[in-house]
Each structure stands twice: as structure tokens, then as C-alpha cells.
Amino acid sequence: xxxxxxxxxxxxxQEAETVTLSCTYDTSESNYYLFWxxxxxxxxxxxxxxxxxxxxxxxxENRFSVNFQKAAKSxxxxxxxxxxxxxxxxxxxxxxxxxxxxxxxxxAGTKLIIKP
Amino acid sequence: xxxxxxxxxRVICKSGTSVKIECRSLDFQATTMFWYRQFPKQSLMLxxxxxxGSKATYEQGVEKDKFLIxxxxxxxxxxxxxxxxxxxxxxxxCSARTVSNQPQHFGDGTRLSIL
Numbered sequence: 001x002x003x004x005x006x007x008x009x010x011x012x013x014q015e016a017e018t019v020t021l022s023c024t025y026d027t028s029e030s031n032y033y034l035f036w037x038x039x040x041x042x043x044x045x046x047x048x049x050x051x052x053x054x055x056x057x058x059x060x061e062n063r064f065s066v067n068f069q070k071a072a073k074s075x076x077x078x079x080x081x082x083x084x085x086x087x088x089x090x091x092x093x094x095x096x097x098x099x100x101x102x103x104x105x106x107x108a109g110t111k112l113i114i115k116p
Numbered sequence: 117x118x119x120x121x122x123x124x125x126r127v128i129c130k131s132g133t134s135v136k137i138e139c140r141s142l143d144f145q146a147t148t149m150f151w152y153r154q155f156p157k158q159s160l161m162l163x164x165x166x167x168x169g170s171k172a173t174y175e176q177g178v179e180k181d182k183f184l185i186x187x188x189x190x191x192x193x194x195x196x197x198x199x200x201x202x203x204x205x206x207x208x209x210c211s212a213r214t215v216s217n218q219p220q221h222f223g224d225g226t227r228l229s230i231l
Contacts, residue, residue: 033217033219035219037222042224043154043207043209043224043225044222044224044225045160045209045211045222045225046222047219047220047221050219052217091159091160095217097216097217101148101165101167101173101216102148102213102216102217103150103162103165104150104160104162104220106159106160107159108158108159109158109159
């Protein structure tokens with residue numbers, strides 16, 4: 001079975017600090033796509049960053065970057081210079097061609113609180 | 117780009133009422149749309165997948181006669197909760213995608229409360 005594990009239910013850091021959210025996944029596929037989504041209190045689901053498994057280079061989007069370790073099946077998210085607006089639930093997810101509809105497999109989420 | 121509009125954002129109605137939720141892709145053609153249900157403090161639970169012009173594929177345990185899904189065009193999918201009861205109260209959220217390996221883009225969700 002394909003699964004996603006986010007081992008940190010909740011994290012809290014001071015504004016401007018750097019924080020890393022962990023994510024591990026399990027799949028027998030070699031080709032897949034990994035995502036981090038953010039869900040603030042407004043509950044809108046926002047795409048943060050995307051990584052293709054065939055790319056060795058880690059994806060980066062401004063203050064957000066990932067550490068993709070394919071052999072370890074690890075896909076952590078690093079948030080640099082954290083801001084109050086980063087407070088949200090963060091969900092790790094992946095999809096593979098094994099499913100014809102490319103359904104997302106979701107982690108349980110990590111609640112991130114940025115303190116002023 | 118990649119904006120998905122979901123309407124209404126909040127519904128409060130009496131038990132036995134049927135409720136329709138719309139999900140529109142505003143600036144792209146969505147070949148596939150997904151409907152999720154989210155319980156408080158939990159992750160998203162996929163209810164069904166709909167491809168334009170085809171019948172929706174429902175996940176195990178989701179009653180297709182209870183949750184009617186229509187995806188009649190490349191920009192619109194609807195979810196109708198028929199004869200809603202209090203246990204159907206939840207947060208429903210849709211997403212849309214163009215081609216298979218592209219990210220899903222989400223609507224703002226609908227909070228459904230059945231009295």
C-alpha cells in the first residue's frame with residue numbers, strides 16, 4: 001500500500017526562524033510526484049512546492065525548499081525566515097502513474113505555529 | 117492562473133434537504149476533478165474522482181446515490197448531497213487538474229451544516 005507519514009503532529013517556532021517539516025512515503029513506483037500543500041485557518045488548500053521524482057535537484061520556491069532523498073523515501077520541507085502568515089496545517093502528498101487518475105495520497109498533516 | 121471557484125462557501129439547512137455544491141475551473145480546462153471531505157483536524161478524504169463526460173468513480177464506503185457528482189463540462193463539476201442529515205455535516209472541498217502529472221488546484225471549500 002502507498003502511504004505518507006508526517007511524524008510531527010504539531011510544531012512551533014519563533015518568527016524569522018527556520019523550520020523543517022518531515023515527510024516519508026512508501027511506494028514501489030520509481031516515477032512519481034511529490035507535493036507540499038498549506039492549509040491556513042481559512043481552510044483554503046494552497047500548493048507550496050512540487051517535486052518530480054526523476055529530478056535530482058531539490059525544488060525551491062522563495063523561502064520554501066525541499067530535501068528530497070529518493071533512496072530514503074524522504075521529502076522534507078524547509079521554511080526559511082518564517083513569517084506569521086506561514087501559520088497553517090502543512091500536508092505532504094504524492095501521486096504516481098499507477099493510478100490512472102493520479103489521485104493524491106495524503107499525509108496526516110503537521111500543524112505549524114509561528115510565534116511573534 | 118489555475119483558479120478554482122467553489123460555491124457556496126457555507127450552507128446551513130434542515131435535515132432532508134438536498135444541497136448542491138459547484139466547483140468551477142476559471143482559467144483552465146479541468147479534465148479531472150476531485151471531491152474531498154475533511155473532518156476537523158484531519159487530512160483530506162477522497163470521496164470521488166470525476167472525468168469530464170464520464171461517470172464519477174467513488175471511493176469505497178461513499179454512497180453514490182447519496183453524493184451525486186456531475187462533470188458535464190471541462191470547467192464545471194457539481195456535488196449534490198441528497199436528503200442530507202446531520203451526519204453529513206462537514207467541510208467539502210473540490211480540486212481540479214488539467215493533465216495527469218500536474219498539481220491539483222483547490223477550491224475554497226464548502227462548510228455544510230445540517231440541522
